[in-house]
Amino acid sequence: MQNSHSFLHSTKYIALPYSLYKGPGAFFKTFACTQVLDPWNELCPPLGGKCAYDRFVALKQKNANLKTILAVGGWNEGSDDFSVMASDPNKRQTFINSAITLVNEHGFDGLDVDWEYPGLRGGNPDDKANFVTLIQEFREEFDKYRPPLLLSGALSPGKDTIDEAYDLPTLSQAFDIINVMGYDYHGAWDNFTHHNAPLCRYYLDSGEDIYYNVAYTVDYYLSLGLPPEKMVLGIPAYGRCWTLDDINDHGMLAPAHNPGNPGPYIRLSGTLGTNEICERLSEDSTNDCTVVHDPALHEPYFYCKSDKIWCGYDDADSVYLKARLAKNKGLAGAMVWTIDTDDFQSLCYSEPFHIIKSIKRALSEPTGGDVLDCDSWITSTATELWECRDGQAIVMLCAGGTVWDDVLQICNWEENVDISNCNMWTCQVDNEYYAAEDCDKYYWCYQGSPHLEQCPNGLFWNQNVLQCEDPSLVDTSFCNH
Structure with missing residues (x-):
């Protein structure tokens, strides 16, 4: 090889x-x-x-x-x-x-x-x-x-x-x-x-x-x-990994003074290959690991409780x-x-x-149609927006009775905005959970922002009980499956 x-x-x-x-x-x-x-x-x-x-x-x-x-x-x-x-x-x-x-x-x-x-x-x-x-x-x-x-x-x-x-x-x-x-x-x-x-x-x-x-x-x-x-x-086709100082502080920029444990193939501390990552996540039958899609990143990261590993x-x-x-x-x-x-x-x-x-x-694919704009912030909620202040992005809330209008790029009256594809909720409180567009995903609120999570092993998110369950137990009429 x-x-x-x-x-x-x-x-x-x-x-x-x-x-x-x-x-x-x-x-x-x-x-x-x-x-x-x-x-x-x-x-x-x-x-x-x-x-x-x-x-x-x-x-x-x-x-x-x-x-x-x-x-x-x-x-x-x-x-x-x-x-x-x-x-x-x-x-x-x-x-x-x-x-x-x-x-x-x-x-x-x-x-x-x-x-x-x-x-x-x-x-x-x-x-x-x-x-x-x-x-x-x-x-x-x-x-x-x-x-x-x-x-x-x-x-x-x-x-x-x-x-x-x-x-x-x-x-x-x-x-x-x-x-x-x-x-x-x-x-x-x-x-x-x-x-x-x-x-x-x-x-x-x-x-x-x-x-x-x-x-x-x-x-x-x-x-x-x-x-x-x-x-x-x-x-x-690999990730860089740390061992978290505190498993409860597991977001971006979290303190981590040691490399993550090596995987079975590369055998290099602080690095996991794509094959090592996908195997670990696919074999995680105990929900030890959590995959996070930070709204401010285009790439995922994951962390696991058992060994406190964090990998981008x-x-x-x-x-x-x-x-x-x-x-x-x-x-x-x-x-x-x-x-x-x-x-x-x-x-x-x-x-x-x-x-x-x-x-x-x-x-x-031909060029055009998806030109990257790193200065734009896309929100998955109708009542939140990202506002840039002094080069920093801050989550802001639209005023009562208004929602974010992605066309006009302003907070507009609700009756003037197409909200059919919006999630009408905010992440003002951590550890709130909301259904996502896809049946096997959900949003987890922490650090004031929604984070898209993946249900494991083919399960679907059940908003009624706030957990992933067998698809036969979930109403899938409002999600993609």
Whole structure:
């Protein structure tokens, strides 16, 4: 099994192999010679055993449009060796030549350079300029081939890192593809809960956190001169997790000073793959876990009482929205991290690779019709509205006798508003419950807002008894089923 990026486009597919849980498929030491990280897995006998490189490239026999790219670097590789290599012309040339040799030996179509990050994590101030020189020299050598070898890079989503590490106008000319890693905005390195990959800014974000969201990252890269047709948006098939300090404080920004427990596959504290998350939630027969859809987030999170875990993750709906952002912005496509953390065996969904296929479906739709507006707040009640004050969103109530008019964007007299699809209730008191539009869902009031919850195991919400029950016991004439 291989970890890999997967770049999805309407006509082409580009994949980048990574060794299982260890880092990238190739790495280098300070003498700047590219080496295979795990020969036993990557190479064929007598040098190896599993022939992963060759089996990976052979996938082109199944898809004539597939382009396979070997990746070098990654988070675990760090910045030290990159920094030493990039500062020395001889080491750069040795690195470039050895990378080309490895790419050609196995029939790859190019190389992905994942330096995390120039000028940071052990790097030096000259890294920003040296990174440009390295990529320009790669470009010069790659263009000698017919067709030219593909050159891509994996770049950070964080504004502070972007400013420190990248000369975007120059890099954009040399790279064929720039994979912007739209994830890891928050994780167990924070001492509070937040989402791994928020599409929009959360209304309580402050300081640098206001930049830590996908929409800002995309717009910022475009403003710096990255051509949209070269930009690929990275979308995660995993979540970031914490252990709550207090299980009773389980919302966004809740205190959490320790990572969540690892899952059975990735085995990494603070991280659960999509497959690990869906299995845990689907096997939760005791209602230990609660899935929350915060009205101010486009992504879900869940928490469980037994081990106090809290995870912000992406589901099919949220990755669809991210892919639609990429499509509507005119980006080249989407990249998934990682293929093997999706539900590839279809244990939880009706199709294998449910997350990736949801992204593909979003990219296949034409542009327009669903342009993202992060400044708009959608309420699910008729008597509540979100009001923005000094950059913060505050839940407000319409005056007595009036309801929110979504057409005029004002509180209007009830007789002038179509309230057929509205919920005529407010969340002025916590732990109130109300039926949702779908029979298997309901709203739970806490922190002054309604939170959409999912009934487990095929049960339907019964408003009469305020609990999920067998569908035969529920009046379904007023809900979708």
